[in-house]
Amino acid sequence: AMACRKVCQMVQRRLASSAAAERLSAAELRSWRSALFSKEQNRQRSLYPRIEKIEVAMQGPGLQGTRLVMNKGVSTPHSCAKHLTEWHVSSAALALVDGELWHLHRPLTRSCILRLLTFKDVDPQLVNQAFWRSCASLLGQVLDDAFKEEYSVELLNVLEVPVSAGAFCCDLVLDPRLDSWSPSEENLRSLTRDAQQLIHKDLPWEPLEVAPPVALEIFSHSRCKQEEVEEIAAHSPNGVVSLYRCGQHVMLSGGPLVARTGLCCQYEVTALHAVGEGQWGLQRRAQGLSLPVNLTVMRNSVLSNSRCHNLCFVLFSLKEFCFMQYVDQDCLLDQNCVSVSMC
Amino acid sequence: KCSTVHIMSPFVQCVRTIKTSTWWDEHLSEDNVSFMRKTVMEEYKQLTTDKLNPLKDEPWPRHEWEENSRRVGLVAVKLGMMPVWTKTGEKHVVTMLQVQDCHVIKYLSKDENDGRSAALIVGAKNVSPFYRSEESMDIFRNAGLPPKQKLTTFNVTNNAIIKPGTPLYAAHFRPGQVVDVTAKTIGKGFQGVMKRWGFSGQPASHGQTKTHRRPGALGPGGDPAKVFKGKKMPGKMGNIYNTAFGLKVWRVNTKYNVLYVNGSVPGHRNCLVKVRDTILPRLLKKNNDPPFPTFFAEGGEELPEDLYAEDMFQPGDSMTF
Numbered sequence: 001a002m003a004c005r006k007v008c009q010m011v012q013r014r015l016a017s018s019a020a021a022e023r024l025s026a027a028e029l030r031s032w033r034s035a036l037f038s039k040e041q042n043r044q045r046s047l048y049p050r051i052e053k054i055e056v057a058m059q060g061p062g063l064q065g066t067r068l069v070m071n072k073g074v075s076t077p078h079s080c081a082k083h084l085t086e087w088h089v090s091s092a093a094l095a096l097v098d099g100e101l102w103h104l105h106r107p108l109t110r111s112c113i114l115r116l117l118t119f120k121d122v123d124p125q126l127v128n129q130a131f132w133r134s135c136a137s138l139l140g141q142v143l144d145d146a147f148k149e150e151y152s153v154e155l156l157n158v159l160e161v162p163v164s165a166g167a168f169c170c171d172l173v174l175d176p177r178l179d180s181w182s183p184s185e186e187n188l189r190s191l192t193r194d195a196q197q198l199i200h201k202d203l204p205w206e207p208l209e210v211a212p213p214v215a216l217e218i219f220s221h222s223r224c225k226q227e228e229v230e231e232i233a234a235h236s237p238n239g240v241v242s243l244y245r246c247g248q249h250v251m252l253s254g255g256p257l258v259a260r261t262g263l264c265c266q267y268e269v270t271a272l273h274a275v276g277e278g279q280w281g282l283q284r285r286a287q288g289l290s291l292p293v294n295l296t297v298m299r300n301s302v303l304s305n306s307r308c309h310n311l312c313f314v315l316f317s318l319k320e321f322c323f324m325q326y327v328d329q330d331c332l333l334d335q336n337c338v339s340v341s342m343c
Numbered sequence: 344k345c346s347t348v349h350i351m352s353p354f355v356q357c358v359r360t361i362k363t364s365t366w367w368d369e370h371l372s373e374d375n376v377s378f379m380r381k382t383v384m385e386e387y388k389q390l391t392t393d394k395l396n397p398l399k400d401e402p403w404p405r406h407e408w409e410e411n412s413r414r415v416g417l418v419a420v421k422l423g424m425m426p427v428w429t430k431t432g433e434k435h436v437v438t439m440l441q442v443q444d445c446h447v448i449k450y451l452s453k454d455e456n457d458g459r460s461a462a463l464i465v466g467a468k469n470v471s472p473f474y475r476s477e478e479s480m481d482i483f484r485n486a487g488l489p490p491k492q493k494l495t496t497f498n499v500t501n502n503a504i505i506k507p508g509t510p511l512y513a514a515h516f517r518p519g520q521v522v523d524v525t526a527k528t529i530g531k532g533f534q535g536v537m538k539r540w541g542f543s544g545q546p547a548s549h550g551q552t553k554t555h556r557r558p559g560a561l562g563p564g565g566d567p568a569k570v571f572k573g574k575k576m577p578g579k580m581g582n583i584y585n586t587a588f589g590l591k592v593w594r595v596n597t598k599y600n601v602l603y604v605n606g607s608v609p610g611h612r613n614c615l616v617k618v619r620d621t622i623l624p625r626l627l628k629k630n631n632d633p634p635f636p637t638f639f640a641e642g643g644e645e646l647p648e649d650l651y652a653e654d655m656f657q658p659g660d661s662m663t664f
Binding site for chain 2: 181183185192193196200
């Protein structure tokens with residue numbers, strides 16, 4: 001009996017210690033993931049020890065016939081834009097390389113035809129979608145950072161919401177102790193303030209294409225993220241998983257994001273409500289609204305929250321064109337409608 | 344045969360079935376029982392309070408109103424004036440002040456402010472960020488608010504401080520309270536002594552040579568042999584901050600955030616005014632037990648759209664003669 005008790009004590013102690021080692025604090029986890037990301041980034045950069053030149057043909061208004069000689073594996077569409085003018089650098093949000101969507105900070109690997117996409121193009125569909133996706137991942141980053149250390153936050157897959165739906169959203173699962181908590185206006189205001197501070201820092205989103213094992217290692221503390229990685233790897237054409245890093249936060253994304261956080265303006269977190277029981281716990285959906293920096297609504301207007309239970313429409317009127325989006329009570333995304341006040 | 348042990352024991356053994364039925368404090372001494380009771384209660388209370396604020400920046404504590412506590416005021420827009428009647432048939436005039444986008448921007452502690460009392464900076468009426476410099480945008484960015492047209496400081500007591508970013512509404516004041524309103528008066532430009540100081544001037548006829556609106560004598564004469572400092576003379580009139588004291592609040596509209604305040608208020612239409620509780624000692628008792636530190640919209644209490652003072656005649660009332 002004494003030996004049995006001793007064995008049980010040792011087993012318990014070992015179990016407890018291994019559990020504690022796995023449970024890193026949120027800040028340590030973030031820096032650990034960021035360190036792994038940097039390591040992988042350096043490794044990929046070191047794959048090109050000698051500088052080889054590639055020729056990039058620019059396409060766009062006023063750029064016919066421009067050919068730039070850039071470095072393979074080092075130059076990005078952002079550096080191509082820097083060779084042109086400052087306006088190109090500040091307005092470029094996404095790039096099209098040989099017809100394929102390319103993040104602005106992703107290195108070019110072969111001679112190609114490059115087109116820089118801005119928000120004021122004739123057909124901004126792709127850019128708008130990428131902008132919506134980046135706003136959603138920014139929202140995820142803000143939520144990840146906003147809760148106290150003792151509550152666990154799990155960000156789920158970012159939903160692909162079309163721009164015409166009226167809001168971008170981010171799904172997350174909170175600590176089970178917070179199941180009956182719902183955010184107050186003040187909580188939403190503080191989330192908005194955090195997001196606006198991130199936007200003001202103007203951090204770039206750094207892309208990285210990694211093999212699934214590396215991604216699995218980066219997200220080794222979160223079972224939910226690992227499943228997402230496996231799913232993305234199964235669906236992608238060449239089995240590569242694309243990761244993005246903003247500041248210290250590493251995230252997965254279903255598509256390309258815009259160049260930097262400073263391109264978002266008038267960012268507001270509008271609602272956070274429960275959707276239902278999911279695989280990992282009570283699933284919550286956070287919604288937000290934002291506009292690109294050079295397409296803000298006229299002059300002094302401000303995105304403000306208003307409690308409106310009926311049909312409420314959000315009017316965006318831009319210099320070139322006007323589109324109306326309405327968000328109503330039946331829409332599964334929305335509970336707090338957002339109205340634009342012109343003053 | 345594996346010995347069965349109660350789950351509460353510290354040994355992890357293979358528990359097939361719970362054969363012994365016992366209660367949690369059977370094997371604990373009396374002191375331990377009371378200790379356990381106390382700690383469990385405290386832990387649950389801690390959990391519930393933490394549940395209320397799981398975000399890193401917690402809401403600031405709200406205190407109760409006491410005598411000698413000063414609370415924040417508001418910044419409002421002067422809309423215009425209209426008549427109001429009491430139940431006994433007397434007519435008064437009121438000014439309408441609308442509270443548009445009033446938020447608390449910053450908190451200054453006692454030491455930062457002036458060593459006497461803490462202060463809260465309040466702003467009103469959003470303006471465009473594109474015409475403001477980067478330094479002025481700093482405080483707005485810290486509070487997470489769009490830039491405001493007017494910023495004012497209110498000296499408050501320590502139990503009335505509010506977290507920056509909170510919106511302030513007209514329901515902060517209730518009908519029956521008394522307020523002071525400060526605003527910049529309408530600028531009249533360079534004015535003569537009759538308009539500026541109310542001198543009576545000189546007669547229009549009976550031999551006056553070129554002297555109808557002049558100040559006349561400037562002082563005593565040979566003994567001081569000087570003009571005293573502060574002599575009322577012509578100069579720029581208006582466009583200075585002036586306060587109207589002791590104005591009663593007749594009506595508060597919560598839907599459009601409008602305050603109906605007795606009498607007239609300095610400033611032109613659509614100018615921004617600073618509204619605060621009275622400092623007149625005789626009228627302080629009218630401001631007992633106000634919404635303290637302010638009226639919070641998410642507090643859950645639903646106010647009717649219009650709040651009227653008791654002696655005000657409401658449209659739809661019947662009058663008996």
